[in-house]
Amino acid sequence: MYDDNHRFPRLPWIILGLGIIFLAIGSYIGLFVAPPEALMGQVQRIMYVHVPTAWNALLALTFAFVCAVIFLFKSDWKWDARMEAAIEVGVVLGFLLCCQGSIWAKPTWGVWWDWDPRLTTTAVLVFAFLGILALRKFVEDPGRRAIWSAVATIIASVDVPIVYYSVRWWNSLHQLQSSPSTVSRQFWLPLRMNAFGILFLMTAFIMLRARVASMRLAQELVPPPAVGEGV
Amino acid sequence: MNGMIPGGWGFVVAAYSVTAVVLIVYGASVIARLRNEITRRNHD
Amino acid sequence: MLTAALRKELLLQWRSRAQFMAVFVFGAAALLLFSFAVGPVAEMLRQFSAGFLWLGLLLSSTLTLAESFHAEMENRAMEGLLLLPANPRALYYGKAIANWLQLTLLGIALIPVMVVLYDAGTTRIPMLILVIALGTAGLSAPGTLYAAMTAQVRSKQTLLPLLLFPLIVPALLASVKATSLIILGDPMNQMRSWIVLLASFDAIYWSLCGLLFGNVVEE
Numbered sequence: 001m002y003d004d005n006h007r008f009p010r011l012p013w014i015i016l017g018l019g020i021i022f023l024a025i026g027s028y029i030g031l032f033v034a035p036p037e038a039l040m041g042q043v044q045r046i047m048y049v050h051v052p053t054a055w056n057a058l059l060a061l062t063f064a065f066v067c068a069v070i071f072l073f074k075s076d077w078k079w080d081a082r083m084e085a086a087i088e089v090g091v092v093l094g095f096l097l098c099c100q101g102s103i104w105a106k107p108t109w110g111v112w113w114d115w116d117p118r119l120t121t122t123a124v125l126v127f128a129f130l131g132i133l134a135l136r137k138f139v140e141d142p143g144r145r146a147i148w149s150a151v152a153t154i155i156a157s158v159d160v161p162i163v164y165y166s167v168r169w170w171n172s173l174h175q176l177q178s179s180p181s182t183v184s185r186q187f188w189l190p191l192r193m194n195a196f197g198i199l200f201l202m203t204a205f206i207m208l209r210a211r212v213a214s215m216r217l218a219q220e221l222v223p224p225p226a227v228g229e230g231v
Numbered sequence: 232m233n234g235m236i237p238g239g240w241g242f243v244v245a246a247y248s249v250t251a252v253v254l255i256v257y258g259a260s261v262i263a264r265l266r267n268e269i270t271r272r273n274h275d
Numbered sequence: 276m277l278t279a280a281l282r283k284e285l286l287l288q289w290r291s292r293a294q295f296m297a298v299f300v301f302g303a304a305a306l307l308l309f310s311f312a313v314g315p316v317a318e319m320l321r322q323f324s325a326g327f328l329w330l331g332l333l334l335s336s337t338l339t340l341a342e343s344f345h346a347e348m349e350n351r352a353m354e355g356l357l358l359l360p361a362n363p364r365a366l367y368y369g370k371a372i373a374n375w376l377q378l379t380l381l382g383i384a385l386i387p388v389m390v391v392l393y394d395a396g397t398t399r400i401p402m403l404i405l406v407i408a409l410g411t412a413g414l415s416a417p418g419t420l421y422a423a424m425t426a427q428v429r430s431k432q433t434l435l436p437l438l439l440f441p442l443i444v445p446a447l448l449a450s451v452k453a454t455s456l457i458i459l460g461d462p463m464n465q466m467r468s469w470i471v472l473l474a475s476f477d478a479i480y481w482s483l484c485g486l487l488f489g490n491v492v493e494e
């Protein structure tokens with residue numbers, strides 16, 4: 001699949017480096033340059049990493065869904081490898097999102113979890129896609145593993161908007177406030193920089209992780225050399 | 232009118248640190264796994 | 276084709292009705308355990324009775340669903356079945372409907388348990404049965420598909436709930452809310468939106484899973 005499997009790929013490194021630079025600059029601006037927000041004070045700075053993480057987590061899982069659909073139509077192993085990578089990265093970002101949301105909620109609402117529909121949906125998503133990763137671990141046949149996890153990914157992805165709306169309805173009956181995630185218009189710069197930073201990191205991670213997946217797959221598909229021939 | 236929420240900086244540092252740690256640890260694990268695969272490929 | 280598949284499923288289920296009894300006892304035991312978790316405070320138990328009923332149903336469903344492909348796995352009959360003219364879609368819907376019926380019956384059987392343990396009586400029984408039917412339909416559609424997958428895998432007991440539980444969150448929310456409104460009263464007329472949510476969830480998953488089932492069982 002990849003001709004340069006014997007040495008480390010160069011392009012992901014470049015993207016990774018770009019990502020780190022953007023994220024470092026964006027975070028620096030968000031932490032030390034941007035003034036604190038009127039109502040929330042310093043805590044609002046968390047948004048400069050929280051919102052970019054949210055965008056990219058959603059992007060990763062959407063990409064996973066696209067890979068799943070393409071794989072079911074084209075049966076090309078490349079897309080199975082990319083899907084596995086996208087799911088793993090999406091789960092990591094989703095988990096990170098829940099941590100950030102929790103750290104944000106404590107000073108803001110006084111509780112570690114405020115059942116915000118977006119965050120709650122993310123938590124459900126993380127569990128759903130973790131389950132799919134577990135499924136992949138337990139199915140040995142590569143063909144079945146690919147098809148089944150693609151099916152499961154489609155089913156889980158279709159569920160996302162449904163989960164979101166149902167939690168929102170469920171929550172609206174009790175919740176008095178909604179969790180604002182808006183950032184004052186003047187402070188787009190650190191937000192945008194971090195968004196690109198995490199986007200590049202995510203892309204690099206998916207590229208590298210997909211490479212791992214396809215190399216492992218190549219190993220599985222080639223029958224092992226006969227042992228003890230001629231003994 | 233800043234600092235309406237007391238102890239804000241602590242949470243900000245926590246959030247940014249968690250972000251950095253998760254990204255670094257995950258990135259390192261992907262790179263380590265890739266290194267493994269490449270070494271294995273080169274030995275075959 | 277579908278009726279043949281359905282008839283076979285119902286026959287299989289009738290033959291294993293002892294298993295249904297066991298699942299019912301499991302469900303009832305779960306409801307009992309929930310009351311121990313909360314304590315003998317009548318008002319609180321009544322508040323949460325809908326949640327307990329549906330949690331009990333959900334846990335029991337993992338047993339029912341896992342069993343549903345047992346016959347096929349025992350004799351490796353899965354491949355044999357697919358060589359017959361019946362297409363995978365008929366197999367899927369036959370099983371899903373049979374599972375749904377069994378879960379609905381289970382839900383109805385647990386109503387008196389709920390009424391007694393949590394003092395959660397209601398006169399709106401037909402409405403309650405409708406909600407149980409819609410809710411278990413939501414469990415059965417993806418559950419049957421995942422049961423087919425996990426039946427062929429090691430560690431199937433953990434995988435099936437692991438895959439199913441996050442997915443059915445909307446159905447669980449809606450079923451619990453709707454049941455709660457029946458038991459505790461519905462002053463603001465919210466019932467309709469929850470029923471619509473449940474019905475939409477069912478419509479989407481009964482079609483989607485049927486569509487995808489062929490991919491799951493083909494060789």
